[in-house]
Amino acid sequence: MTLYIETLSGKKFLSRILFHAFIEKLSSNPVKTHYYIEASHRAKMVVRILGKIFGLQFEELEFELRNIKDDFGELIRLRIHRLDLFKFQAKLLDSNEFKTFSNPEWLKNSSYDFILKGLMKGSINEENSISRSLFIIEVVAWHIKKNGEENCKLFFENRPWWKIYIAHAEKLGIVLKPISLINEDPSLQSYMIEKLKQFPRFFSFLKYLKNYTYLRVKDEYNRNVEATIFKENIQNNKTSKIFVFGRGDLNLTNNGHHSDFFWVFNSPILTKNILYQHASQEEKNKLKKYGFSIINNAIGNTRTYKINKIEIPTIKKLYKTEGKKISELIKSYNANKSYWAQFFHEQGVQVYFTWYKYDHMHMAIADAAKEVGGIFAVWQMAFDGFKTIDTKTRAHLAFNFSSWSIEIGKKSQSSIDYNIISGYPKDYAAPLLKAEARKLRSKLESNGARKIVFAIDENSLDDERWHTGHILQQENYYHILEKVLETPWLGVVFKPKVAKTLRTRLGDVATLLTKAEKTGxxxxxxxxGRHTTMASPLVAGLSADVCIHGHLSAGTAALECALEKLPTLLIDREGAPSSKFYELPKGKVIFKDWPEALDAVMEHFQSEKGIPGFGDWTSIIDELDPFRDGKAAYRMGNYLNQLISGFEKGLDRKAILENAAEIYAKEWGSDKIVIA
Structure with missing residues (x-):
């Protein structure tokens, strides 16, 4: 029976692994090679030396996340967040470990969901997350199947909810062997970060100091900012305000490109009612010029707001690791709720408005807002083609693309008091971008391009074991660049997700990109912006004849183009068969890889009338946005303005929410609001 080791160290090898490997060697059918996933340099040396002495062979298990798929062709990473984590959560809730610490008081606010999402949070590239743990088990199952074996032993770090992992592994033919009590904080840095997050004021201050050191070099931002960290904007707390947690897109021009203020540009709301964090002197000057209320990135509270806290359970020896996890989450909930309640109180914030719903922290913010009489609102930034545990949301108000999006949210276990159907939020942009798109197209046409493709990518990380990696992104460029270089009448436009690191991530393909750029x-x-490319994907789409998104499992940029009736294709290289997008026609919208998609594109371009229905999303577009009238941003901004107006009139939050919903229903239809 082959042995697999999650994390190999010299000590673990000598105390646990060597004995099992030697016994296996003496069996009637010994295996030649055993595998480890992670190992220290010292461990590799110890294994190499002792392996030769005892005739044992250990190798690093080689795998790439993009190749780990189930029998239905679904990428395991996607399935874990779509299905497996929900199953794990159900078993966790039914376990004695959880029931021992569970408290009915948790159900009176968001703390129950805060704890659950906190336990389930984390992507596969985050050590010690449940998704990472499940993925490792799946990788081992994939490998034994590949080698024609039926079972194996996996030496796995003993972690909370161990019994659930054992049952999951057994179904896949894997016997889990605990190595040691898990080192829940694998590095001093991650340990300190997790601990500091329990003290939001101090953590915020430290983040500011880190950013300040960088910005001082970059922006010469050295004008006594330290003296204003705890003072700036407090004197302006009498104005009712919406605190905006943005994406770092500080574009203050209504030009159709990414901006944290797109809904401000397109509605009657006043900038003085918007509170925004700046990260540099340049940003501060811009915001002040346009009349925004501002605050720096490290604003802290000098006092602690008295809140209704959740009682921290007594940790029982029998379930110590599980109890520790739950206790840390409750401490985090109490600390963050207190911090944000004081923040709202000091800064005169009545509404917290965000796009970020992907971790549990937003739930503590929502409870803080409610406790001080405020409102927590979220807007849908990305299209979710299937349910995922990551998108589970607790909010008082949410702006959604459509009723279909609301249903997906419910399946993801979201709880929203007022779900507003407002349409795709960036649908106002097309008229503003058409002149720029025409100019771009003319530039490419002047160099011989008669047909143009817009290629859409995603971001990538270095370690391809825990992310789909750079190779998948390189394919987004390589195939179309080759086609452009061999076809003198073909052009291409790229709007990278993250342009800052693009050429580094492209590797050798960057040379091909430079060569193509020289053709004009x-x-x-x-x-x-601070994080991602500022340009709207739509400006690239409007300049092209066909748009191609290389990642069907994402697809928001593709949807933006399709809503403008631009021929738009989706390539599913990862494997997302459960996506809503699979209701679109294969061979006309859905393709399995870049070569297949480009063959169809060239046929479409070279046919006299093109391929009928090529890139056409008509069959599902009504379900994705029932409006498509260019007024989604107006609806959002106007709704938020109604909330602020209510607060300025002295109404309580309950009346404000009811009145705003009633006004919206009268103007846009009662079917456009779903009240819990």
Missing amino acids: RCYVFQAS
Whole structure:
């Protein structure tokens, strides 16, 4: 029976692994090679030396996340967040370990969901997350199947909810062997970060100091900012305000490109009612010029707001690791709720408005807002083609693309008091971008391009074991660039998700990109915000004849183009068969890889009338956005303005929410609001 080791160290090898490997060697059918996933340099040396002495062979298990799929062709990473984590959560809730610490008081606010999402949070590239743990088990199952074996032993770090992992592994032919009590904080840095997050004021201050050191070099931001950390904007707390947690897109021009203020530009709301964090002197000056209320990134509270806290359970020896996890989450909930309640009180914030719903922290913020008489609102930034545990949301108000999006949210176990159907939020942008798109197209046409493709990518990380990696992104560029270089009448436009690191991540393909750019028929949008590229995907789509998204499992940028009736294709290389997008026609919208998609594109371009229905989303578009009238941002901004107006009139939050919903229903239809 083959042995697999999650994390190999010299001590673990000598105390646990060597004995089992030697016994296996003496069996009637010994295996030649055993595998480890992670190992220290010292461990590799110890294994190499002792392996030769005892005739044992240990190798690093080689795998790439993009190749780990189930029998239905679904990428295991996607399935874990779509299905497996929900199953794990159900078993966790039914376990004695959880029931021992569970408290009925948790159900009176968001703390129950805060704890659950806190336990389930984390992507596969995060050590010690449940999704990472499940993925490792799946990788081992994939490998034994690949080698024609039926079972194996996996030496796995003993972690909370151990019995659930044992049952899951057994179904896959894997016997789990605990190595040691899990080192829940694998590095001093991650340990300190998790501990500091329990003290939000201090953590916020430290983040500011880190950013300040960088920005001082970059922006010469050295004008006594330290003296204002705990003072700035407090004197302006009498104005009712919406605190905006943005994406770092500080674009203050209504030009159709990414901006944290797109809903402000397109509605009657006043900038003085918007509170925004700046990260540099340049940002501060811009915001002040346009009349925004501002605050720096490290604003802290000088006092602690008295809140209704959740009682921290007594940790029982029998379930110590589980109890520790739950206790840490409750401490985090109490601390964050207190911090944000004081923040709202000091800064005169009545509404917290965000796009970020992907971790549990937003639930503590929502409870803080409610406790001080405020409202927590979230807007849908990305299209979710299937349920995922990551998108589970607790909010008082949510702006959604459509009723279909609301249903997906419910399946993801979201709880929203007022679900508002407002349409795709960036649908106002097309008229503002058409002149820029025409100019870009003319530029490519002047160099010989008669047909143009817009290629859409995603971001990537270095370690391809825990992320789909750079190779998948390189494919988004390589195939179309080759086609452009061999076809003198073909052009291409790229709007990278993250332009800052693009050429590094492309590796050798970057040379091909430079070569294509020299033809004058290839253009790459470069300007970036704090994190991502500023350009709207729509400006690239409007300049092209066909749009191609290389990642069906994502697809928001593709949806934006399809809503403008631009021919738009989706390539599913990862494997997301459960996506809503699979209701679109294969061979006309859905393709399995870049070569297949480009063959169809070339046939479409070279046919006299093109391929009928090519890139056409008509069959599902009504379900994805029932409006498509360019007024989604107006609806959002106007709704938020109604909330602020209510607060300025002195109404309580309950009346404000009811009145705003009633006004919206009268204007846009009662079917456009779903009240819990």
